[in-house]
Amino acid sequence: xxxxxxxxxxxxxxxxxxxxxxxxxxxxxxxxxxxxxxxxxxxxxxxxxxxxxxxxxxxxxxxxxxxxxxxxxxxxxxxxxxxxxxxxxxxxxxxxxxxxxxxxxxxxxxxxxxxxxxxxxxxxxxxxxxxxxxxxxxxxxxxxxxxxxxxxxxxxxxxxxxxxxxxxxxxxxxxxxxxxxxxxxxxxxxxxxxxxxxxxxxxxxxxxxxxxxxxxxxxxxxxxxxxxxxxxxxxxxxxxxxxxxxxxxxxxxxxxxxxxxxxxxxxxxxxxxxxxxxxxxxxxxxxxxxxxxxxxxxxxxxxxxxxxxxxxxxxxxxxxxxxxxxxxxxxxxxxxxxxxxxxxxxxxxxxxxxxxxxxxxxxxxxxxxxxxxxxxxxxxxxxxxxxxxxxxxxxxxxxxxxxxxxxxxxxxxxxxxxxxxxxxxxxxxxxxxxxxxxxxxxxxxxxxxxxxxxxxxxxxxxxxxxxxxxxxxxxxxxxxxxxxxxxxxxxxxxxxxxxxxxxxxxxxxxxxxxxxxxxxxxxxxxxxxxxxxxxxxxxxxxxxxxxxxxxxxxxxxxxxxxxxxxxxxxxxxxxxxxxxx
Numbered sequence: 001x002x003x004x005x006x007x008x009x010x011x012x013x014x015x016x017x018x019x020x021x022x023x024x025x026x027x028x029x030x031x032x033x034x035x036x037x038x039x040x041x042x043x044x045x046x047x048x049x050x051x052x053x054x055x056x057x058x059x060x061x062x063x064x065x066x067x068x069x070x071x072x073x074x075x076x077x078x079x080x081x082x083x084x085x086x087x088x089x090x091x092x093x094x095x096x097x098x099x100x101x102x103x104x105x106x107x108x109x110x111x112x113x114x115x116x117x118x119x120x121x122x123x124x125x126x127x128x129x130x131x132x133x134x135x136x137x138x139x140x141x142x143x144x145x146x147x148x149x150x151x152x153x154x155x156x157x158x159x160x161x162x163x164x165x166x167x168x169x170x171x172x173x174x175x176x177x178x179x180x181x182x183x184x185x186x187x188x189x190x191x192x193x194x195x196x197x198x199x200x201x202x203x204x205x206x207x208x209x210x211x212x213x214x215x216x217x218x219x220x221x222x223x224x225x226x227x228x229x230x231x232x233x234x235x236x237x238x239x240x241x242x243x244x245x246x247x248x249x250x251x252x253x254x255x256x257x258x259x260x261x262x263x264x265x266x267x268x269x270x271x272x273x274x275x276x277x278x279x280x281x282x283x284x285x286x287x288x289x290x291x292x293x294x295x296x297x298x299x300x301x302x303x304x305x306x307x308x309x310x311x312x313x314x315x316x317x318x319x320x321x322x323x324x325x326x327x328x329x330x331x332x333x334x335x336x337x338x339x340x341x342x343x344x345x346x347x348x349x350x351x352x353x354x355x356x357x358x359x360x361x362x363x364x365x366x367x368x369x370x371x372x373x374x375x376x377x378x379x380x381x382x383x384x385x386x387x388x389x390x391x392x393x394x395x396x397x398x399x400x401x402x403x404x405x406x407x408x409x410x411x412x413x414x415x416x417x418x419x420x421x422x423x424x425x426x427x428x429x430x431x432x433x434x435x436x437x438x439x440x441x442x443x444x445x446x447x448x449x450x451x452x453x454x455x456x457x458x459x460x461x462x463x464x465x466x467x468x469x470x471x472x473x474x475x476x477x478x479x480x481x482x483x484x485x486x487x488x489x490x491x492x493x494x495x496x497x498x499x500x501x502x503x504x505x506x507x508x509x510x511x512x513x514x515x516x517x518x519x520x521x522x523x524x525x526x527x528x529x530x531x532x533x534x535x536x537x538x539x540x541x542x543x544x545x546x547x548x549x550x551x552x553x554x555x556x557x558x559x560x561x562x563x564x565x566x567x568x569x570x571x572x573x574x575x576x577x578x579x580x581x
Contacts, residue, residue: 007136008033008166009041011100011143011159015071016044018147018178022062022426023047023100024055025073029115030102030163034073047426048454049419050447052079056086056099057416058423061383063095064406065424068180069147073100076163077115081122085413087156088126092410094154098146099123103132106162119160128153132160136170144176151180185296187313187321194309195292195318196325198269202290204334205229206267208252208260211236212274212295216316217401220273221245223319227329230338232260234275235390236409239399247335249342252282255394259342265289266334274315276300278410294318336579363510365464365533369396369436371514372462375521377432378402383420385441386412389464393436415444418461422448425457432521433458439465442493449500452526460521461502461528463493466535490532497528504528 012034015023024047027035038046049055052074059072072087074080080101090097101119103109109116123130129149133139139161146157199205205227213220217240224231224247231247233240235255242248250258264270265284272293277283283305284291290308293301294315301310311318357367369392376382378400384393384407397405404424408416421435442463452459467490494506504527505520507513513531520529 005169006033006037006166007133007139007161007168007170008037010136010140010170011161011166012037012041012044014140014143015098015147016041019068019180020044020071023071023073024049024058024423024426025100026050026052026055026075026079029075029079030104030161030166031073031075031079031100033163033166034100034102034161047422047451049422049451051445052082053085053415054419054422054445054448054451056083056090056097057419058086058426059097059099060086060090060093060095061406061420061423062427063090063097064093065381065404066427067096069096069098069151069178070423070427071098071100074102076102076104077117080119081117084123084126085411086416086419087123087158089408089411089413089416091126091128091156093406093408095156096150096154097156098150099127099156099158101158101160102166103160103162105164106134107164109162119158123156123158123160127156127158129157130160131158133162133165135165136168139165140170144178148178151178152182184314184317185312187294187311187318189321191309191311192313192318192321193325195294195311196322198290198292198309199227199322199326202227202267202269203331204267205269205271205329206263206338207231207247207271207273208233208264208275208277209237209241209273210234210275210277211240213237213315214240214274216274216314216319217241219316219319219323221247222323226323226326228332228335229271230259230263230335230342232258232263234277235394237275238394239403239405240401243399243401247339249338250345251394253277253279255391256282257395258345259338262341263338266338273319277304280304332579339579358510358513360510360534361508362466362532362534363507363513365392365466366396367510368462368464368513368531368533369393371517372434372436373397375514375518376403376434380432380434381405381421381424381428382434382436383407383417383424384436385417385438386414387438387440388466389417389436389438389441392464414438415441417441418445418448418452421459421461422451422455422457425452425459426455429458433460434521435459435461437461437463439463439467439491439493443491446496449497449502449528453501456525458524459526461497461526462517463528463530464533465491465493465530466533467491492530494528494530497530502526502528504530506530506532508532 022045055072059070063070074083104113120132146159150157207229230249232249249263250260252260269290292309294311298312373396379402382405386408417435417437421433424433494504497504507516520527
């Protein structure tokens with residue numbers, strides 16, 4: 001049996017053998033034994049960040065891109081409490097992340113010692129597993145449980161590690177095998193049969209797809225073809241379902257566009273596939289519509305809206321079971337009506353922002369996003385700040401099956417894009433990574449520019465610089481409250497980036513936008529592209545009601561843009577042209 005000098009060395013060696021290639025964190029204090037173990041262990045590196053919050057965001061992004069365990073770490077007290085924002089984000093977006101939260105010396109726990117917290121309590125809400133190590137052998141066992149839990153439950157595990165325990169000498173056990181190639185959930189035959197019968201009985205079937213349709217695209221499109229169903233999507237389903245989809249009717253929710261909302265409310269059977277869509281205000285309730293939800297996580301079934309049928313199962317396996325037992329529908333009337341409505345909705349909003357847009361200053365943010373979409377690589381990774389950047393990504397970044405687009409979809413925190421881009425770039429060298437940053441988000445974690453430079457990450461940071469917290473400002477206006485403390489003095493982020501040693505360009509002339517952006521995206525290494533944009537861009541979601549206006553969901557939705565949808569209009573036009581005459 002091999003001998004490891006300390007528990008910290010054992011943990012780092014075991015993590016490397018599990019396939020972990022890097023740990024994101026900030027060195028110091030009770031974490032020093034772990035950092036030193038990384039220094040002396042081949043095959044794993046330390047990625048130094050400027051705030052542990054960024055470490056957790058970066059690890060979450062790596063885990064989402066690779067599907068593998070990613071690791072971050074924070075020193076005792078403030079070091080590990082900084083982790084919590086990024087851990088909440090990773091946990092709510094089902095990213096397998098292990099956080100090493102180092103702790104004060106174990107004999108001092110409970111005495112009110114310097115920097116004392118209780119991390120095993122603090123992190124409980126944003127993790128599936130959170131336990132404190134009490135000895136070297138205990139730590140070796142807990143590491144395996146923490147890693148396996150993060151992978152199996154697709155979320156965060158936290159290992160609380162007092163510094164003196166990390167330094168304890170232990171005998172190293174053999175590396176325990178992790179189950180990483182997880183099987184899919186096979187649905188029971190009874191509910192699958194019920195779903196087939198419901199589909200056959202329905203005249204108008206509508207499909208609403210979320211992130212859980214990843215790996216089920218072919219089955220979803222085959223079902224749509226068979227039953228002549230329009231297909232809408234949540235933001236999480238956009239990258240898997242929108243492209244080359246002859247049944248596409250857009251997106252619902254706060255960022256919605258097109259005819260998705262109408263299609264859902266005019267159907268008599270709606271299939272919610274792989275989505276835990278949180279905005280129940282946009283779902284058909286009390287409309288005589290039958291609702292079916294399919295998800296591999298049984299805990300989410302029916303928690304947003306009452307269901308007529310709940311199916312616990314993988315989406316692809318469920319549809320594979322259904323397809324042989326349903327008859328093909330002859331009528332395309334409902335589908336074609338929704339495709340026409342979708343095309344009309346997109347056509348109606350495009351003219352508002354395309355007219356003379358190359359001459360308008362400040363630059364229209366829609367124009368920036370459309371240009372970025374056209375210039376970015378076919379397999380680019382886009383990380384998207386919360387707020388108005390969510391709108392630009394939803395409307396303009398065109399998926400194709402190879403691109404990835406993600407942000408803080410469920411936690412909704414500011415400042416996520418840049419640190420997520422760090423994780424994407426560190427784990428995928430050679431792949432184009434673009435941070436779509438708002439000036440508010442970038443300002444919040446701007447120190448991570450130093451991280452990008454330190455590691456010479458090939459990250460392109462596109463800043464939508466409107467000197468305003470745009471989403472917050474418009475929320476206030478919608479609610480009839482004068483906007484206050486949302487507009488701020490202009491900041492030259494390009495100059496700040498140069499001060500950090502990062503190449504940059506500041507773009508203020510719309511006529512030069514394409515040329516300057518193309519040149520910046522083509523440069524090797526980190527580049528910041530600071531674009532001064534119009535702070536008064538406005539838009540509307542697919543449906544607003546008086547009830548929605550009373551809450552945050554509606555105040556936000558009132559301001560989400562109805563303008564501009566980029567290349568989606570071309571696809572909608574093609575789908576309408578292909579309607580049988």
